[in-house]
Amino acid sequence: MVNRLWTKDYILVCLTTFFMFLNYYYLLVTIPIYLIQDLQGNTAQAGLLVLVFYVAAIVIRPIAGQWIGSFGLKKVFLASLIIYIGAAFMYFFTASLMSLMILRVIHGIGFGMVTTTTGTIVANLIPQHRKGEGMGYYGLMMNISMALGPFFGLLAINQWGSSMMFAISFVSVIIGVLTGLFISIPKEEKKAVTEKGLKKKGLNINDLIELSAFRVSLICFFFAIVYSSIVSFVSVYAEELQLTEVASYFFIVYVVALIISRPFTGRWFDQYGANVIIIPSIISFAIGMFLLSQANGALIFLLSAAFIGLGWGTIFPSVQTIAISVAAPEKRGAATATFYSTMDAGIGIGSVIVGILGAKIGYSSLYFYSSIFALAGIIVYHYLHGKDSRSLRESVKERELA
CATH class of the missing domain: 1.20.1250.20 (MFS general substrate transporter like domains)
Structure with a gap:
């Protein structure tokens, strides 16, 4: 290499x-x-x-x-x-x-x-x-x-x-x-x-299943449940808000926010560790979901896309990096498979859950409660990886140098 x-x-x-x-x-x-x-x-x-x-x-x-x-x-x-x-x-x-x-x-x-x-x-x-x-x-x-x-x-x-x-x-x-x-x-x-x-x-x-990567992958499973509400229902929600024409720009704004932030977030992850990047990303994700729940016009609707892009778009590759890093080199294939399968399971299960909830409580309320759920993810992250982030980072470095 x-x-x-x-x-x-x-x-x-x-x-x-x-x-x-x-x-x-x-x-x-x-x-x-x-x-x-x-x-x-x-x-x-x-x-x-x-x-x-x-x-x-x-x-x-x-x-x-x-x-x-x-x-x-x-x-x-x-x-x-x-x-x-x-x-x-x-x-x-x-x-x-x-x-x-x-x-x-x-x-x-x-x-x-x-x-x-x-x-x-x-x-x-x-x-x-x-x-x-x-x-x-x-x-x-x-x-x-x-x-x-x-x-x-x-x-x-x-x-x-x-x-x-x-x-x-x-x-x-x-x-x-x-x-x-x-x-x-x-x-x-x-x-x-x-x-x-x-x-x-x-x-x-x-x-x-690569067990060393599975615990970390559960973090992505948790947030994928929230993200599924964006993939599956944001266009339906936009139609409710009479923002159908604006809906096509949601993911464009999402990606632009990612492109602007990517050179910084990746390097900071390497320099300062996972916690410095992932915790603010979780907060950004939660803010984006809250703004989406309160959207009554194009400006707030698209602004929410930027925060969601910064949030989920940084959480996803960061957790994937951790999942692969904690696995031994010969187990990276299994670690990658474990990560993607866990994330897809979160999106699949989440789509069913949010579909039922969206029909019962409305999409505005759905996104509001999703913002609280996302913010609670800080606790999930802390117990699944955050509290051990430094020691795991040092052990990975030692294994790479060995």
Whole structure:
């Protein structure tokens, strides 16, 4: 590993992540429209398509983490690219709900494997003394794709129809695969695995879940529950406020706030430790949710996006950095899988909870109580990591120097 952050391979893995997540968010908003308009489906079926995708990704990630340790990162990464591009191509041939559902499961498997492998690759590429900064920029790729994916997706399906929409989707995956193929992945020492050994060992829970990363990942699970209310219902809330035209700019402001803050937050994380960055980020997240609950016009609505972007957008890569750092180098694949699966579980469970609460108490009240919930996250963070932050940081440094 070199001491520079912006190496060829780091840039390529960031680009690969960007295009894969761009495709993910692009299809997240367009597949329900395609189902309803072209396949005469309904909203309940559209929700089921989202669910099976998430379930497939969550289930495959810990298994992919074990495969990385057994067969090597490069092989699992190449397999994930093949599955992902194959799934993107097969969308041209979906003509029924069942075929689309099966394909979403396959695509979810590919997505789960790609995110696990790219997360492991980037963790291995970043110099230890720049982990916070490097993971911050890597996370920024996902945040930017979150803003651009839905924008281009809605533009494509509304202006040019589903065939062109799937064509653009496929092209984005091709670019992501090409950038991925040029990443130089160092050969790793892997566990000797035989067919007999695999049968004997099976899927051990300790191999599927990296326990050292699980405790830290629960922090992200907690805040992902709050974040799910933004992903799932902020556009519905904007319609209630008669701010439909402004809603499309919410995630643009969110990303702009992230881009401005990213050079500082990542470096401060490396220099001063997790507590100095994460606790103010939690407060920012809570302020953003409170402002959103009080929004009665475009200014407060968009201002809340900036605070939420600074908050969640910094909490997410910071906790991911910790989760990977506390794991041994050979367990980074499992740690990455554990982190993403825990976060996705939070978003999935949160979407159900906030959906029920939003219908009962209204979205303004939902976001108000979410701000209190987020602020209580300081206590959660303190007991799961904050009080041990300094000692864990020192032990990680000692392990890297050993």
